[in-house]
Amino acid sequence: xxxxxxxxxxxxHYILPYLPGVLTIVIALPVWFAAxxxxxxxxxxxxxxxxxxxxxxLVRVREISDQKACLDAQLIQSQKLAAIGELSSGIAHxxxxxxxxxxxxxxxxxxxxxxxxxxxEHHAELDESVTEIGKQVKRCAEITHxxxxxxxxxxxxxxxxxxxxxxxxxxxxxxxxxxQKNIAIVRNYHEGLxxxxxxxxxxRQVILNLLNNATYAIDKDGxxxxxxxxxxxxxxxxxxxxxxCGITSENIRKVFNPFFTTKPPGKGTGLGLSLCHSIIxxxxxxxxxxxxxxxxxxxxxxxxxxxxxxxxxx
Amino acid sequence: MENxxxxxxxxxxxxxxxxxxxxxxxxxxxxxxxSGKMAxxxxxxxxxxxxxxxxxxxxxxxFETLREIKxxxxxxxxxxxxxxxxxxxxIQGMQMGAFDYVLKPVKIDDLLDRVxxxxxxxxxxxxxxxx
Numbered sequence: 117x118x119x120x121x122x123x124x125x126x127x128x129h130y131i132l133p134y135l136p137g138v139l140t141i142v143i144a145l146p147v148w149f150a151a152x153x154x155x156x157x158x159x160x161x162x163x164x165x166x167x168x169x170x171x172x173x174l175v176r177v178r179e180i181s182d183q184k185a186c187l188d189a190q191l192i193q194s195q196k197l198a199a200i201g202e203l204s205s206g207i208a209h210x211x212x213x214x215x216x217x218x219x220x221x222x223x224x225x226x227x228x229x230x231x232x233x234x235x236x237e238h239h240a241e242l243d244e245s246v247t248e249i250g251k252q253v254k255r256c257a258e259i260t261h262x263x264x265x266x267x268x269x270x271x272x273x274x275x276x277x278x279x280x281x282x283x284x285x286x287x288x289x290x291x292x293x294x295x296q297k298n299i300a301i302v303r304n305y306h307e308g309l310x311x312x313x314x315x316x317x318x319x320r321q322v323i324l325n326l327l328n329n330a331t332y333a334i335d336k337d338g339x340x341x342x343x344x345x346x347x348x349x350x351x352x353x354x355x356x357x358x359x360x361c362g363i364t365s366e367n368i369r370k371v372f373n374p375f376f377t378t379k380p381p382g383k384g385t386g387l388g389l390s391l392c393h394s395i396i397x398x399x400x401x402x403x404x405x406x407x408x409x410x411x412x413x414x415x416x417x418x419x420x421x422x423x424x425x426x427x428x429x430x
Numbered sequence: 431m432e433n434x435x436x437x438x439x440x441x442x443x444x445x446x447x448x449x450x451x452x453x454x455x456x457x458x459x460x461x462x463x464x465s466g467k468m469a470x471x472x473x474x475x476x477x478x479x480x481x482x483x484x485x486x487x488x489x490x491x492x493f494e495t496l497r498e499i500k501x502x503x504x505x506x507x508x509x510x511x512x513x514x515x516x517x518x519x520x521i522q523g524m525q526m527g528a529f530d531y532v533l534k535p536v537k538i539d540d541l542l543d544r545v546x547x548x549x550x551x552x553x554x555x556x557x558x559x560x561x
Contacts, residue, residue, distance in 0.1 A: 273554050275547065289520050289533060316547065320531070321524040328517050 133174060137167030193372070194397055197390060200374050208263035215257055222250045262385050272315035272398050279312045280305040280344055283323055283354065287342055290327040297336040304343040309352060312421055314399055322392045322403075326356045326415050329388065332379070333360025333413065347418065351401075354417040362409040371405060434479040434549040436460040439469040439495060440511070441487045445534075449482075452538045458545070466490030470498045478506060480529075480548045482541070485512040485519060493519075493526060500527050505556055507548035511536070 140163030148156025226246050233239040284303070291301055330340045338359040347353050363371060370376045372393040377386030396403040400420045407413035436458055440446045446462045453460040461476070463469050467490050469481065481499060485492035496508050510523045513534040520531045529548045532541065 271558075273551050273558070275550055275554055285530075285532075286520070289515050289531070290517055292515065293517055316551070317524050317527070317529055321521065324517060324521050324524065328521065331517070 133170050134167055137163050137165075137170055139163070140166060190402070194393075197372060197374070197393060201390070201394065204263050204374055208260040211256070212260050212264075215253060215260065219250070219253045219257070222246060222253060226250075259385055262387055272318055274313050274315060276311040277314050277316055277319070279309055279314075279319075279352065279354070280307075282316065282319060283342060283344065286320060286323045286327060289324070290331060290340075294331055294340065297331070297334070298338075299331060299334050299336065300339045302339055302341040304341060306344045306346055306352075309344060309346065310421065312352060312419060314419060318395045318399065322395050322417065323354070323356075325388045325392050329415075330356055330358035330360065330413075333358050333362075335360070338412075350422045351418055351420055354419070355414055356417075357412060357414040359412040362411055363405065363407040363413050364409050368405060368407060372403075432456075432458045432546075434459070434545070435477060436545055437469060437472060437478040437481045438462040439464070439466065439481060439487070439492075440484040441465060442484070449538070449541075453542070456538070456542060458542065466492070466495035466498075469495050470502070473499060473503055473506070478503075479552055480545050481506060481508045482511050482545070483508055483528075485510055485523070486514060493522060496523070496526055496528055505552055505559075507552045509541075509544055509548055511541075 140159055142163075144156050144160035144163060147159045226243075229239070229242050229246060233242055283305070287301055287303065294301060327340065327342075334340070340359075341355070341357040343353075343355040343357070345353050345355070367376075367378065372389050373386075374390040375386040376390075377384040379386075393403055396417055396419070401418050403415065403417045405413055405415050436453065438446060438449055438453075438460060440449075440462070441464050443464060446464060450460055450462045461472065461478075463472055466483075466487055469483070470490070472478075473481070483492045483495055487495075490498075492510055492512070496510070499506055499508055507529040508527070509530045509532060510528045511532050511534060512519070515531065515533045523531045529551060530544050532544065
């Protein structure tokens with residue numbers, strides 16, 4: 117019932133703005149008969165003009181509210197990422213100390229085991245078990261270190277940059293590994309791009325991460341396309357496309373979340389893309405992904421071109 | 431004379447020698463050492479703006495040297511130079527705060543360009559921090 121009522125009010129809201137214009141058109145005919153053709157035509161034209169303008173305004177309003185919804189979603193996404201990032205670095209920090217103590221105790225246990233249990237039938241088993249604990253502690257420590265790296269606030273330092281050259285450097289590095297897997301890299305650089313003012317190492321990190329992911333998604337036999345292009349006066353885009361496995365529609369919303377990974381356990385921490393996301397936002401741009409499962413994915417970075425050297429972005 | 435000082439760290443002495451001579455010929459004030467340990471001692475004693483570090487060195491390797499340099503001289507910029515670059519180690523280097531990650535062989539003018547950019551970054555960094 118409530119839903120129906122809602123639909124009805126929606127429809128009324130939709131029709132209502134057109135009413136004055138339409139009414140004026142309707143009364144044009146009686147006006148024609150009552151007051152002559154000039155006023156009649158005038159009323160008709162007025163009515164049509166009114167309806168048309170009203171229609172245009174409504175279309176524009178709908179466009180704007182769509183845009184707003186999209187921006188709201190983006191804002192929520194980046195706030196969510198920031199919150200998760202903060203939370204996880206907090207946890208990493210807290211876990212680091214107990215982890216270090218466990219590590220030290222493991223060494224101590226090993227010392228005692230070697231002294232007390234040598235020759236005993238359980239020595240080998242104990243030794244193996246202690247080694248395994250040490251290994252797992254080390255693994256945890258690696259994860260917490262990565263997390264702390266991830267959350268470290270590194271303010272961007274802005275300086276002039278030849279984007280194509282910066283990308284090409286990273287492509288060449290990746291090419292050493294892709295060549296062995298029969299993955300071709302196609303360059304499609306926009307020649308004569310003006311200098312981009314950005315943070316070099318941060319951008320390098322993003323490009324390298326994306327190229328690395330593309331390589332992983334293809335596994336072997338495929339193509340990575342790297343493209344740069346200008347977007348209007350004050351932005352440029354970097355597109356990295358792979359012919360890999362693609363991302364399912366269910367996963368595509370989650371790819372920038374920290375800890376989200378489709379790699380087998382121990383292979384990836386799921387921090388790469390979320391790091392890219394936070395870096396690009398720090399650089400005043402945005403990053404998005406388009407993908408058709410089975411056909412590959414494209415990551416699109418948009419960066420602003422209107423910053424000056426040394427300027428603070430945030 | 432260029433207005434920055436460069437420290438080059440590489441355990442391959444031939445390479446170190448060549449790069450030093452070429453930089454000095456281009457009026458760069460450059461000093462070379464052959465291990466991570468010596469590099470750390472060097473930056474404690476003298477002032478440098480940019481370090482060029484070989485990734486693979488016996489003893490204290492490039493990454494560890496990078497970490498120690500950043501701890502002691504946070505404004506100093508570091509360029510990693512490697513003959514056996516991998517994506518993984520590239521990502522690691524950038525994450526640990528290296529300015530650039532360059533594959534050997536590299537043309538000396540190209541390297542010098544990168545050193546200039548690194549020095550520019552250092553200057554911007556110092557200015558921003560009010561130094």
